[in-house]
Amino acid sequence: MTEQARRAQIVGAAIETVAELGYAATSFKQIATRAGLSSTGLISYHFKGKQELVDEVYAEVLRRYADFVMGFLDRSDTVAGELRAFLVANLRFMRAHRSHTVALMQVRPHVSVRGRDEDHRRMADLLREGQRSGEFREFDADTMAIFVLALRNGVLARAAEDEALDLDLCERELLTLVERATARAHQPPG
Amino acid sequence: MTEQARRAQIVGAAIETVAELGYAATSFKQIATRAGLSSTGLISYHFKGKQELVDEVYAEVLRRYADFVMGFLDRSDTVAGELRAFLVANLRFMRAHRSHTVALMQVRPHVSVRGRDEDHRRMADLLREGQRSGEFREFDADTMAIFVLALRNGVLARAAEDEALDLDLCERELLTLVERATARAHQPPG
Amino acid sequence: MTEQARRAQIVGAAIETVAELGYAATSFKQIATRAGLSSTGLISYHFKGKQELVDEVYAEVLRRYADFVMGFLDRSDTVAGELRAFLVANLRFMRAHRSHTVALMQVRPHVSVRGRDEDHRRMADLLREGQRSGEFREFDADTMAIFVLALRNGVLARAAEDEALDLDLCERELLTLVERATARAHQPPG
Amino acid sequence: MTEQARRAQIVGAAIETVAELGYAATSFKQIATRAGLSSTGLISYHFKGKQELVDEVYAEVLRRYADFVMGFLDRSDTVAGELRAFLVANLRFMRAHRSHTVALMQVRPHVSVRGRDEDHRRMADLLREGQRSGEFREFDADTMAIFVLALRNGVLARAAEDEALDLDLCERELLTLVERATARAHQPPG
DNA sequence: GATGAATGAGGCTTCATTCAT
DNA sequence: TATGAATGAAGCCTCATTCAT
CATH class of the missing domain: 1.10.357.10 (Tetracycline Repressor, domain 2)
Known part of the structure; x- marks a missing residue:
């Protein structure tokens, strides 16, 4: 899977999660689950930090x-x-x-x-x-x-x-x- | 110090903290520090839980x-x-x-x-x-x-x-x- | 109220509490409530520690x-x-x-x-x-x-x-x- | 280390701890120490909560x-x-x-x-x-x-x-x- | 003696992040 | 790249105990 596609997938899952649970309840684990990822580590791998993901969303x-x-x-x-x-x-x-x-x-x-x-x-x-x-x-x-x-x-x-x-x-x-x-x-x- | 006064003081410190740092960064520790309390336990002593404090604020x-x-x-x-x-x-x-x-x-x-x-x-x-x-x-x-x-x-x-x-x-x-x-x-x- | 009577009252409340809630859920606060005391401090005043109260019970x-x-x-x-x-x-x-x-x-x-x-x-x-x-x-x-x-x-x-x-x-x-x-x-x- | 092995190790350490100190004195910290874990967070990582660990034990x-x-x-x-x-x-x-x-x-x-x-x-x-x-x-x-x-x-x-x-x-x-x-x-x- | 606020240690849990594989 | 276990900080909360009044 290409880098860009992964990021997009994660961002998409993050959007879903935030819309569904609200920002406060949105953890990497929730996002990973929704994205079908087996590890939150992958999110950290593709984004420098939570802030970058939030900004990307x-x-x-x-x-x-x-x-x-x-x-x-x-x-x-x-x-x-x-x-x-x-x-x-x-x-x-x-x-x-x-x-x-x-x-x-x-x-x-x-x-x-x-x-x-x-x-x-x-x-x-x-x-x-x-x-x-x-x-x-x-x-x-x-x-x-x-x-x-x-x-x-x-x-x-x-x-x-x-x-x-x-x-x-x-x-x-x-x-x-x-x-x-x-x-x-x-x-x-x- | 009377119960009511303490509660008011804590609520006041919470208001300050939230205004200054935003809700997400407002922890009991921050509030306690700003209120000059020796431990976060005191906040829990006066408020049943974080939600009660938030509602009170x-x-x-x-x-x-x-x-x-x-x-x-x-x-x-x-x-x-x-x-x-x-x-x-x-x-x-x-x-x-x-x-x-x-x-x-x-x-x-x-x-x-x-x-x-x-x-x-x-x-x-x-x-x-x-x-x-x-x-x-x-x-x-x-x-x-x-x-x-x-x-x-x-x-x-x-x-x-x-x-x-x-x-x-x-x-x-x-x-x-x-x-x-x-x-x-x-x-x-x- | 005499010392002995107080101790007896507290012990009685402790017995009720333990019987009702089980040992694990028995706190000084629960006992004090059941005894009609307005402070758990009184329990500590009359008993050297929790162990002494337990033994007394x-x-x-x-x-x-x-x-x-x-x-x-x-x-x-x-x-x-x-x-x-x-x-x-x-x-x-x-x-x-x-x-x-x-x-x-x-x-x-x-x-x-x-x-x-x-x-x-x-x-x-x-x-x-x-x-x-x-x-x-x-x-x-x-x-x-x-x-x-x-x-x-x-x-x-x-x-x-x-x-x-x-x-x-x-x-x-x-x-x-x-x-x-x-x-x-x-x-x-x- | 595999998930199953870790769980088994933690359960084992919990059994030891309970046998040695009794249930009341068995904390995550005690279990973690006995299992050689670096933090109690790892126990929560592998078990949904204390109750699950107890049941597993x-x-x-x-x-x-x-x-x-x-x-x-x-x-x-x-x-x-x-x-x-x-x-x-x-x-x-x-x-x-x-x-x-x-x-x-x-x-x-x-x-x-x-x-x-x-x-x-x-x-x-x-x-x-x-x-x-x-x-x-x-x-x-x-x-x-x-x-x-x-x-x-x-x-x-x-x-x-x-x-x-x-x-x-x-x-x-x-x-x-x-x-x-x-x-x-x-x-x-x- | 009695009150009740204050203390501080300790408990469990969540979380983003790191790292070996 | 991807995995998933490991880390460690931080959060909230409970509790026995202390202390000034």
Whole structure:
């Protein structure tokens, strides 16, 4: 088995484990079991330490997430449309890759990698672009980025806890909210 | 030293420790050291187990938080005002009791006590009241409650990570956002 | 409260505790609770150490046991009769003072006091007396003493485990057995 | 070193330790020291918990015991002969495997495995068979089984305490006693 | 004498990591 | 590479005992 394949397999098992048991209960033994490995030693062999594995898990989930979201963004030509697409994509990702999403939320606080702020920077840039284009009203883009991501995170966290949450409803309400929050003038429906 | 005082001291040390090192790195030994205790046995003597201490930490922070927020809510007579006061109070609490807030966010996922959803229920009720009174537009109150609390949590989380965050700016922007999100008709400024 | 009364109270609580929870689960805290004491310190104050308490428990149960058995022995004028009375007394003691008996069996292995062999010596002496008087056949009295006490202990142990054991049946069968084991010639019934 | 070998080694060390120090003083540290292990963690590595080790110790001793006793039972064709063989085997086992016997008596009260009563059931069955075959007199077989096993246990316990006990003498006397206790009619010697 | 908090040793267990094979 | 036993640190918890009040 190739090095890369092994790492991927281990990372995959780690994601499953974290999603299922939560970060605290995720030990090398659990991961090894789920990966069908006969020894935790193999994990240490392929990863310098637990931290590297955790970071890799985070990166892998983020990669999948980015791929998924990307597919939604391409189709819109306005900034507001892109923002809507981003939000929709996030909620759809939750449905399509529940365990990845759950793992993401569990693992995030334990990630060492700097670059967690990249999300924020990109969002702030997008918002600024919308302001330049005249679609968005005046607001502090960095602050609004915090808000938008907070909404995303909060909904995902809630969905992670409550499997019965109506994500369609959430999506509609969220789009309405964000539009009201950002639009230059409020558009009365119809 | 009286039992109650000791418990309070230990809870205090635990809060400090969690705020400083994060939940994962918070061991009885760390807490004992910070509290000036001679052994971890003393913690077990005063608390039935780690879970009881964790729950107590959560309860204590929540108590302080509730007291603090209460002081802000009394003065408003409209529901919208109460909602604003709630948000303001939360951000001010972060400033006044930073370590408590950080500890709260760290500890929340590990609390056993049921009643974590109470926050959500109360917020949803408040929002419904605003709808009945005509102050708020039509929206799904439960979903909007998720949004409002997500915003609150997201801002606090951000503030916990980034000590330099401008909370005044956040406050202003947040109030604006929430008003736009909930108001029956958008009020153009001025 | 007088010193002696306190000690007696603690010993009594210890007996209850051991009978109820078994030796391994008997801690000072359990004993203190059962005695209505508010501190385990009081136990350490009245007893030099756990060993002294254990020994005292053993001695106390033995004292009661001896008193009880004594009442049965007086009435017989033959050695065989005394032996029978001893056995009957033991089984009756089990019924009358179940928890004391159970405590006795639990505590015996942990007693430091030498004098556990006294039982054996007395039994051997009794048996020798029966041999001298011509009631008993020839056998090694020390070995037979082991047997008789083993039978006694085994029945008590069984009764301790199985509350439904028919002690009347046991008594009849035991007397028959011991008579056959010791009698000079087997007496056909009737 | 193979898993099975390590487990066997640990069980062996545990048997030694229990035989030497008694159950109460048998800690993982003691066992590890005696087994030449570098840490108690290794014991937990090979056994799920203390209970599993205790049960394994019990099972191992019982296995050896059963093997040993088996060799004695085959040769007899009468039930009385089988009963005698059983008793002889038990006493010989004590001599041949002293520490195992002592460990057995120490560990028995702490074993979780159900099947401790199997001994009793088998003995009662054997006795009933002897009654059906006409070798044994009328008695309650369950009660007599208690007696026979009590005698066995009592002698072993005594032998465990007193290394100087004359087991040959015990054997002869025990056989005589049991024969008198069970035989249809007392056979006068010679 | 009595209280109850404090002590500190010791117990079992989990875990990431190392290492010989 | 892979295995899986071994390591050793660290964690939580229990307990008898001590001590100031």
